[in-house]
Amino acid sequence: MEERLSSAEESHIAAPAADLSVLLINLLKSVLYRDDDERQWAALLNLQARVRDYVAVLNLDLVLDEAEGYAFLKSRPEPADDDPAPRLPRLVARRPLSYPVSLLLALLRKKLAEFDAGGSDTRLVLSRDDIVELARVFLPDGPNEAKLIDQIEGTINKVVELGFLHKLKPAGSTAAGPFSYEVRRILKTFVDAQWLAEFDARLATYQLQLAGVKHAREESGNE
Known part of the structure; x- marks a missing residue:
């Protein structure tokens, strides 16, 4: 005689399958x-083996970091040249980063390291002006201050799109106040010590070039 499952048992079996589908869809879309x-x-902690x-x-x-509270999907490393394993298409595309975006990510990563070393809070929140001041020191001066700030704000928006900054609602009852941004801890996974060291070396070279340009402008102006 065929044994039928009760509605409660059927619901219990269906729920994890539904949770798994939602999990996979959300992970394929974002962090x-x-x-x-x-x-x-x-649900992810419960179903991570199936995921x-x-x-x-x-x-x-x-990639699941229980301590920091985030999870995402990344492509597996490509096989070595002498590895006979087939090279599969990448589902998660690589996106080259512009210099301003790379600069801001490095500066935010350093700020996060300093914050972790000296504070007990778990959330690093920076105002828009804080981030502008971080970046403007490393960007060439121009005659138009407002244009420079607009460029930095464009870079901030790009970093928000990449998921490394989370825009917070303004405090108070109105939405017209200045925005603040939470630095997402997933940044620690993408900007490791080696990446930061390599970027620091490039940044030092760039700063020397930038100092030379400023000096040349000053000399030209004094003539």
Whole structure:
């Protein structure tokens, strides 16, 4: 005699499958943060083995940081030249970063390291003016101050799109106040010590060039 499942048992089986589908779709679209959706985060911790098995078929790995509270998918490393394994298409595309974006990411990563070393709070929140001041020191001066600030704000928006900054609502009852930004801790995964050291070396060279340009302008103006 065929044994039928009760409606409660059927619901219990269907729920993890539904959770898995939602998890996979959301992870393929963007980063999953614990603070943004506690229920989704709990489902991920419960189903992470199944998530890893599924995304492995797509040549992806699940990166899950329980301490910092974020998870995302990344492409597996490509096989070495002498490896006979087939080279699979990349599902997650690589995107080259412009100098202003790379600069801001490095500066935010340093700020996050300093914050972690000296504070007990877990969230680094910076105002728009704080970020502008961080970046403007390393950008060439121009005759139009407003244009320079607009360029930095454009870079901030790009970093928000990449998911490394989270724009917070202005304090108070009006939405017209200045925005603040939370530095997402996922930045620590993408900007490691080696990347930062290499960028610091390039930045030092750039600063020397920038100082030479400023000196040449001053000499030209004094003539």
